[in-house]
Amino acid sequence: MSTLWYGGTIYTMRREGETVEAVLVEDGVIQAVGKEDVLRREWQHKITEEISLHNRVMYPGFVDSHLHLIGHGEKLLRLDLTEAKSGEEVLRLLKEKVNEVEEGEWIIGEGWDENQWENPYILHRRQLDEVTTKHPLIIKRVCRHALIANSRALEMSGFSAEVQDPSGGVIHRDEDGTPNGFLLDQAQELVTAHIPLASEAYLQKALTVAIDDCIKHGLTGGHSEDLNYYGGFLRTYETFKRVIDGEKTKFRAHLLVHHEVVDNMMELSEEVRNENSFIELGSVKIFSDGSLGSQSALLSFPYHNDPSTNGVAIHSLEKLKSIVKKAREYGRTVAVHAIGDLAFEYVLDSIEDYPPKKGQRDRIIHAQILREELIERTKKLPVVLDIQPRFVVSDFPWVIGRVGEKNLSYCYAWKTLIKEGILCAGGSDAPIEPISPLLGIEAAVTRQSLSDGKVYMKEEQLSVFEAIQLFTIGSAYAISQEDKKGYIEKGYVADFTVLEKDLFKVKETEISGVEVIYTVIDGVIMYKQ
Template structure:
């Protein structure tokens, strides 16, 4: 017995102008497309349920191709600093958090961004000590490649003037060599290592809160990387089973595995592939560099606004090759975080030397490119994992970091797609807001809400159809599921994002006025307005 969804506009995403008005579903898969009368006749006697969509617009279920689901949940349950617009407001929120916390608590904050402050202030440990001298403080920057800590946290981590910078990280120091409390990339891990492990209940709560929020914005799935940060692979992986049970909660969770968590994954008897119909293990995650905001993205030439640095390479070429070769022995693809062109060059060199027998590797972010790098990418089996919302968040300050020449080939989504490269779309939540409509809007307009200019790098704007493809067929292609996900077609999963507007015909700024009607996974309504 099956379900008839009708009286809607179902965009198949096979072609920009292709749509049907009804879909018939059995056992979670689409078995027929057409109009209501046609499907009523074709499946007479089999239709058990009917959903009248009252003229709504139906898209293949939106999937975020790169986020950190548990991190997103933490942002929702911890102190969120991502919307703070001044140093004074940030200080006030931290003081309030200190007063409301228990004596033995760490004080955590998520998402501060000095580029939102008029003075671009980065707090010094002494200023944080004035707020909290006795309770350790750990404040994650928006990019998650830098953190601010107070003296108590430095003391617990035994970071002093004599402490060497760790490989792939920087302990920012004053003129006397004293740590300022600003830690870049792996230097922040020195403090993370002394933060008490969170409980399984905490991880479960963060995951549940996050998944519920993803349903709220129309996401049916996400490709996430969480399995290294919350007490290890098993402790974290077990929570996915608890939350995404496949009965009450259906969500397509594709889990990337940090390269340092692979040994525990193998110890527990798991490998790449489907574990349940809703949980699957994916590529080996590797960080090649940091982020542009903290000047830790690894560039081939120095930063324009700070010629003393070219950023931070997390791995040498040799150590990255060693990690990739270990993955290749088990025929596993890799997913490499590459923001700077120096990191991208290194990653491509390693992938060229270590070809994948079958499947596709993934390059995440790919923000700074050039023609030579594009030509090299075209010769490899790759999916590029883009975050359109970065344009709205990083401009105009990123132009100071990269300079006029490099910015022309940065955040170059249109160039990458027109070059024939396959691209997927994500948010990198909690770094950016998780709502896919914000990402689609940013891809189409390349500006912030309310700005009146033509867009940053206007020639790189995507069409609405190309932008929606990033979150549908692109995300499916990224995990080799393009034959069963990402389209509304016979034999494909019945995952739908149902909206009250046609994203392909409305004005660009109306995208953000669009409302979610339903989020449907496996023919099951997981959220309804």
């Protein structure tokens, strides 16, 4: 059975402006592209289905190169605080939530961001106590590198003034040394470890909701990091296999494997690891620092707004190198979270000391704060930089206060990276940012701040073509699959994102508003408007 797609604009994305009239698909693979009349003539005895685009626009399937699928589903299911405009609004939303749950049940809010408030400040546990002392309550910051817990949650976790900061984490305290509820990075686990284990039904629901939302927004796949949470590697991996069955639900999930559970992955046979063609086990995931918003991204200089700190190293350089070395012993590549320039430097040091096998590529995720010499070193390594364009419009202008004007030259420098020949992929880091790839594409092109409407570092704006490439061939480069994903070309997977309008012809500020008409995965329409 072969399907002919025709009747619209079809961008191959192989070269800027290159289009074809029709695409012929069979068994989930593109068999031919070209002129409609030629394909009809050459394949007339095999075409069993024809689908007209009705003047819509087809692109290679958009893929999010960095997200947390179950976390995205949880955000959709839980109390969402991302739109709150003040601490007072956060507290009001929490009070409403208290009335919906039984006494003693954990309450978890997602996504508060004090930088989006008119009066930025960090809520104190006592303010959360005013909401409730009958429920353990935590609220996770938008970056997920910080949370605030009420006294009930701290007590249930065994907190006292004597509790020491864990390696790679910070416990904020009042002047008398009492924890104030604000926990950074690894310190969060002192509380989250006491949250009751989510049921399998809940995990499946969260993942199902997340994937449905991805597909609705035009995503044919995503590179997700979930496997060290929710009860461990095997339990979470089994959830993915149950939800993405390859029949009812098709979605290409490339799963990063947190270094703490890589042993569990390697215990699986090759047959088990490869039994579902829609689920791949990928690089070893490592965190080297935190986030800029929580001031835990590791910088080579003091924070401009708080010279007492330069951030948090999740691992010492020696420990980071040992984790990379272990990944190499397993024959695996690494995918390392690095936001600050010192964290990025540590990652380069580690990869230089323990390079991947010939033909493999590592990835460095975020790469927001860089220096010129770091870019020069990166050019010599087989790495992909996994960037999140939406961070530009969310983080400016407050990020300037964190790093200072004099350190901005190589911050969020997407155009510079591409000009230097560094491979880049595009993601959302959902649930940190909204899932829509169109929002990411628009952000990369406009760099227009959400908070004040200004364009920041205009010289780093990407062209529409470059921005779309981040979510097509860029995501394919990140997993070394550029020979079968990322273009509309013979032999490539039949994954397509079909939009109402042409992104190359609409106003740049209107890209995010373009509607998704079809999401096609493995040649099958998984979403239709």
